[in-house]
Amino acid sequence: MRWIALQACIRPDAAPPLIDAVAAQQALACMALGYTPRVALVDEAVLMEVSGSLRLFGGLARLAQNMASQASQFFEQNKVLAYMERSQGATSLIALGRLRQCRGQPEAASKRVADLPMHTLTAARPHLDVLERVGCRSWDDLLRLPRAGVARRFGAPLLQALDRARGHAPDVYEWQVLPESFDETQELDALVTHAPALMAGAQRLLVLPLQAWLLGRQRGLCALKLVWQLDKRRDVAPSGELVIRTAQPAQDLRHLARLMAEQLGQQRLPAPVHSLRLQSLETEALTDSAAATGSLLMAARQQGGSALELVERLSARLGPEQVQTWQARADHRPEQMQCWVSAQNTIKSIANNSRPACAGGINDLKNEARTEA
Structure with missing residues (x-):
């Protein structure tokens, strides 16, 4: 088996950050599902078991390179100040341990698994002070101690983690599964009284969650619906909605975001809005040639994409009958x-x-x- 450990790190100069570490981890897991169905969230990392996908993507090096390129392009296009770190190993805990060891310092990675420090093992973290005092600074030091004494002093979970790391016990994870359709809700930080101001909240649903879902499903978006929930009043409806459609399926949602901003500018809110809901209405599977293209921008794969985007944007701004x-x-x-x-x-x-x-x-x-x- 072959495992890859990934982590999306938010850059320290991101102020204020558009997303948090949890949202970045979820987005990275969605992208990983485009390469293998065996993806799990473990602590701060995303673990991928890729032994069944190596032949399809041309080997481990090619798969890791494609994943890194896609994540870098994804964060860059959406102006998210984040980057991805990765490592690999024969077991999930080895890959996770190497990821934690070389975080920010690739040259610090150990060539031998036995030399991995104890803090890279999750089960050992509650006992780091005691292990340090008895001279256990690496996995190899702990393996030299009697198993019965380790189990009595530190508990069975530490030995079980070592067995899993060495491949002597199976890994049991809850695999991530993408839903058939995208449907998420975003609570607003404050009540919004003007429709154009809703774009800030909608952008949080568009930037990472929806686009990452499209990448994981390997589909392009044709239509979506934005629903806003209004503050309860007697004389107004409980919600309003806006449907956005585009002629070409897209994974890069910047054009759809522009269409949404144009149409929100024409809306009038009868009451303050407290939450948003974004749903995917229509999607199309990408062709093999489109999926093999490194670019996330669907318009770059087809001629005339910019002209179609112009027509759609003018129709949204002026009205369908005016264009x-x-x-x-x-x-x-x-x-x-x-x-x-x-x-x-x-x-x-x-x-x-x-x-x-x-x-x-x-x-x-x-x-x-x-x-x-």
């Missing part, structure tokens, strides 16, 4: 051969590069005459 495009019609009369329709309603066909039906004119008449003859 129009012409559509050809199968009619022999010149004045009826085209008409103007809402660009928002036909943007799907633009995204798929599908040509609208066009009139054949005199050629159709010639073909009909030949058929009758």
Whole structure:
């Protein structure tokens, strides 16, 4: 078996931080599920068992490199001041121990498992002072002591952890599972009375949780719904909602965030808002070629993405009926051969590069005459 231990570290210069360490860990676990279904959260780290995925991703080095590149790009694109540290080992506790030992100091990593310090073992942390006084500073020092005496003095969990670290006992973890659809709620720090101010709370749901869920599911988002819960009053509805749709499935949600900001600017709140709820309505599985691309920006994989984003943003700002495009019609009369329709309603066909039906004119008449003859 082969294990990889990951940890998302918040940079000290992040002030104020957009996310906390727990949210960064959850996002990292979602991304890890895109590489293996055996992902567990243990203390501050994310553990991945990747022996069944090595052949698919071209080996351990290639898999670790792809994971590091994806996490770096993910944090950078979302302006999250965080970085990822990783280590590997034959067992989960070895990988976790190496991660804790070389945190911020890669050159300090021990080549031998027996040389790992005692503080890297979770079960030994309550007994570090006593172990230090008896001269146990590494895993090897503890293994040299009689097992019966260690169990009597420090308890059975410490010996069980050592057995798991050496591969003599199986690892039992609760594996992480991504839900089929995204649905999360965010409590606001204070009551919000203006709709544009809701974007700050919605951004917390968009930046890490939703995009990380999309990466783990290897899907692109086509439509989402933002629901805001209003302060209870007799003369107003308990909630309001906003549905955002895009022509192309996307994992980079910056365009969807801009559309949401445009539409929130046109909303009026009848009462203060105390919480938000974000739901994914429509998603599409990414093709093999798209999934193999390192970029998270779906528009970079298809030509004309920027033009479609412009049409969607203008439609959100000015209204769907204010942004129009012409559509050809199968009619022999010149004045009826085209008409103007809402660009928002036909943007799907633009995204798929599908040509609208066009009139054949005199050629159709010639073909009909030949058929009758």
